Amino acid sequence: MRKYFIYNGETEVGPFDFEQLKSLQIKSDTPIWYEGLENWTTVDKIDELKTIIVSTPPKFENTKQNFSNPPKFSNYEKPTKKNNVLRNVLIGLGILLISVLVISAINSEPSEAELELMDIKADSIIQKSERERINSEKTIKNRNYRNNWQDFLTVTTNKYSYYEIGGIENLQIIVTNKTEYKIDEFKVNVCYVIDNGDCYKNEQITIYNIPAKSQKSEPAPNSNRGKRVDLFVEEIYSDELNFGYAPGNWSKNSDDPFFTKEKR
16 A cells, blocks of 8 residues: 655655545645655645645635735635624614604603613623624634644654664654644654664553643653654644544534534
8 A cells, every 4th residue: 555755844744545535635646645746746746645635715805805814714704604704793783763752752862771771782782792793703713723724733753862873862752732722732753764664663642731832741751763754643632622633534524523522
């Protein structure tokens, strides 16, 4: 079975078989290599991989406002929620206006208590619509973090020591968290690669409690063989983000496949 390696913008990761590539949601311009190719190429130039390429919609441009840095969303969603919120606000204000007119018709001057009650109701409607707007934006942002986690959570190494005859020392595994949430657990499989491309040995490194917008590292064991290392993400979990990742085909089950409120 053919094994593939991809480049995530910072380091080479792999090998992956065809089923594992499907779970990674690779794009047409993702760099890829497998044994038999002289140089790296992109996924869209390999016929057997064209069926698993994830398409990305063009950048959305708002004709009413110009944004220097528009937000990036993985999925286009119709703005029905905001329209509904605006409609609810207008309906609520319309009801209040009608109430004022009716009261004015009955009594030329509403009592102070009636005016205060109307003010309270108007404030309540406005506050509710604002909460709904904020919750809707947060839901979209967090789903984007989960569906495109490879853009926000990366694992690399330091400049470790290695010997021409084989042997690796002073290896550090570094996880970068670009989200606004703490990552509770990040498991990495470290492969110590020897001259023929095989793994001399594998070590599992787990990094806990990675703060938002920061990096955290963990030392990996030394090896008396190997000239480089390959890194494979095994598991990720964040309680604050409601995010859980582990390799497998289940990640195609919905438009938010990595949403979870408990560790997988």
